[in-house]
Amino acid sequence: MSIPDLTRITTLLLDADGTLFPSExxxxxxxxxxxxxxxxxxxxxxxxxxxxxxxxxxxxxxxxxxxxxxxxxxxxxxxxxxxxxxxxxxxxxxxxxxxxLTPRPDVVAAVSALGSHYRLAMVSSSALTRLAACSTASGLDDLLPADRRFSAEDSLPVPTSKPDPAVYRFALTELGISPHQALALEDSATGAASAVAAGIATAGLVQFVPAGERPGRISHLRDAGAAWVRQSWEELVMDLVGDAVRVAT
The missing domain is CATH 1.10.150 (DNA polymerase; domain 1)
Structure with a gap:
């Protein structure tokens, strides 16, 4: 699938588990x-x-x-x-x-590069305490501070979970943006369906999906409405910024 027009995108809404860190x-x-x-x-x-x-x-x-x-x-x-x-x-x-969990240099470098071009926020079904622990352990606290983390478990008046789009709609309201100004990044069909139902263009990322499950996951992400799917954070940065992020391993 081709990448949609990104000229109006100001904000990236990033799923947490399985996307920002290999926590699943x-x-x-x-x-x-x-x-x-x-x-x-x-x-x-x-x-x-x-x-x-x-x-x-x-x-x-x-x-x-x-x-x-x-x-x-x-x-x-x-x-x-x-x-x-x-x-x-x-x-x-x-x-x-x-x-x-430990910091992943490739993810930290990619998120840092994206943060130089877009406003970043975390949108998850997980509790805020869990997001805080994972962010700290993964070295992402400075890039995704607490006031830019939104939890379907804790941030809403009534707790829910993806694929309910409520947490994405809440994040849009809190950030003061329209759905057309945001791009969501998800690793699961459940998450992609949540973002798409909120009217947000969505990309899939399968870097932390086990290799044998990737073809099926990619198909499910597309069926859920993901506009395109990438295998790694480096590929995603190339799409959104145009500069490769290379990290010594």
Missing amino acids: EPAFIASATVTQDFARHFGLTGTFSPEHLRLTTTGKNFRTTAQDLADSQGVHLDPAELEEWVEREKTEVTAYLGQI
């Missing part, structure tokens, strides 16, 4: 433990391994995953009890990611 696989390791305990507590059946959850719930937060799981098996969740599980999952996953 380790996050599901920690989250699966909580999900398994949650399922046992409520007598829910199914497969709750880290890999199965990654393949079936990428782009959603734990709140939505837990509610969907309960609804599918006719289990009523008391809102207060659900909040206790959400807080536990948030705490355990955040702590784990803060320990395991």
Whole structure:
């Protein structure tokens, strides 16, 4: 697919997990433990391994995953009890990611280059505490400060998750821009659908998607409305800035 007209774009809205940092696989390791305990507590059946959850719930937060799981098996969740599980999952996953993530020089260089030409913001389904821990561990705090992070879990009056476009619409309002002034960057079809539903042109990035899953992911991103998909941050910078970002490895 060809790149759309970017002349009106002033702001890049960047997904976090799986896009800015390779957090999805380790996050599901920690989250699966909580999900398994949650399922046992409520007598829910199914497969709750880290890999199965990654393949079936990428782009959603734990709140939505837990509610969907309960609804599918006719289990009523008391809102207060659900909040206790959400807080536990948030705490355990955040702590784990803060320990395991490290700065990726190629990503830091690319985001820095893009920040010289566009205003940058982070738009995620994940909680703000998790975004803070991941940003610090990944060396992105200065490039994406706290006041430019928007969470479907924490920033909205009522928590939700992508593919609901609410978090993207909220980010547009807070930043004072129209959808036509923004470009979203997403690694999942769920995220791309969220941005597209908000009227935002969307690009896909699959750098942190396992190689064997990339062809399918690219197809799903395109089906969700991504205008184009790139394999790496370096390729994306070439599209948006025109200058290659090369980092010694």
